[in-house]
Amino acid sequence: MTALTYEQAMEQFDPVFGIEVHVELNTATKMFCGCANEFGAEPNTQVCPVCLGLPGSMPVTNEKAVESAIRLGLSLGCQIRESSRFARKNYFYPDLAKDYQISQYDEPTCFEGSLDVVLDDGTVVTIGIERAHIEEDAGKNTHVGGTGGIQGASHSLVDYNRGGVPLVEIVTKPITGAGARTAEVARAYVATIRDIVKALGISDGRMEQGSVRADVNLSLRVKAGPGEDQNSVPFGKRSETKNVNSLRAIERSIHHEASRQAGLLLAGEPVVQETRHWHEDTGSTTPGRSKEEAEDYRYFPEPDLLPVEPSREWVEELRGTLPEHPAKMRARLKEDWGFSDLEMRDAVNADALDLIASTVAAGATPQAARKWWMGELARTANDRDVAMRDLPVTPEHVAELQGLVDEGRINDKLARQVLEGVLAGEGSPAEVVAARGLEVVSDDSALEKAVDEALAAQPDVLEKIQSGKVQAAGAIVGAVMKATRGQADAGRVREIILQRAGVEG
């Protein structure tokens, strides 16, 4: 079997894909109990009889989570079911204490939607949404022994803090017609979902922390012959790649799966319908559950929970709270800010739009805000390996810093030193300027004194200037800048030198 590139695979076959995105909601509490929904606590300290599945405990739905799910559904153009119910999805795995997950099956809260996704070149692709349902997250297993993976582990340890955290699972319809742009469309779709949940304020949208996770289904079918309708060609067997947790990994996993499946099909071998695991390090997938253990979750209605029946008034009230579609918002910001395509794309990719917007709101010009966030601060975040929003500098700091530059109190070089101070936790820009004494020296008497001292130290330079070699003044400017630790206004220093030498500048 020869390995094919993604492009070769796309020349030979027509891809069909579908994506399931799990969004972890940022409610204060879990879906069915009052335990805190917070990342990073000591293991098993955010658990109670309900989320540990102890006998006799009863779940009660979190109203805020239902509200978040409805707002998300409305943002995806979904209809909101007048009566939806929960179901038990039965499977045995220790990340679920109850041996079933509470989910929704035949009556999801949100169904039948569609979402416009804008690609980098402006192409708009409409993605059909099958459903968005509410469910609970599972706990976290740590495999002990072996190589840390499930294979060869001697035993596993379970932390149920995440068990019961509210999730909304968004399922697309099969997406056809994307052809060679399949990987790009898939990436843009997940990026749009992430942007929407952040704009709604219902999730932090952090893929690296698992707040937004994707499973990618992909199949290939033969290309339609001349005069034949591609939609009349039956779908091929699909694989489902689980837990693809970055935008880049979405693209890479589709590249890999398309190449793998095309290789099998061209060699006359079948594609097995199965779940596969994504490996970030090798950029490849390996089979998960075997076919014999095909899913049989024996769903049945959850008897401990009552139906969710949102009133039409409530749904309409929530519709009124929806933010602008991220693509529309970007188009508006790009226009308002006067950014070029490239500047805008860089800012989007750096996840810096809201930082820039807040900096502009705090009084900086859009270009100044962009310069700081996409320059010095992006480099610092990269060096420290943290997200820009986690740097100890706020949009207000950046606006204040630029204000000091605009007022002429500091120059660009000093501004970078001030920023260093802010990043080191020394306070606001004005405080750092005061504490470090970084203000530009514009007091003439101080400058004149420094010039006189420099001239006295190098008497030959004064003669050169007086005999017409005005460029010799540079040596004195340098000496003064050194003496004032870069805080002098170089232009003013030069003027003073020429005055002292009695020549016109």
Add this chain to the structure above:
Amino acid sequence: MVRGFDACVATRLWGMSLERADVARLAALARIDMTDEDLDRLGGQLNAIVDSVAKVAEVAGEDVPATSHPIPMANVHRPDVVRPSLSQEAALSGAPEAEDGRFRVPQILGEEA
């Protein structure tokens, strides 16, 4: 559209009788070890249940909506307010084994959720 739980065993098997292989599969899914005698005995009992459900299904026409709850109530929600959790010690107190603040469970072979 109101649709039945088509993966629900009873629904899926309406109008059919359970074969021994079906019972064996259910037992395997539920991780219950069963002897051949168990399978025959439980197969008979399960068939009696399926038959009873089938009788109800005959009476319930297209115009009768499916119900999952006998009490006509809905929208019993809880405000999103944090309540005290158990301590780690209390949470682990009923566990057969614990390690490192976590529940210790046997090796998981060839199964991933």
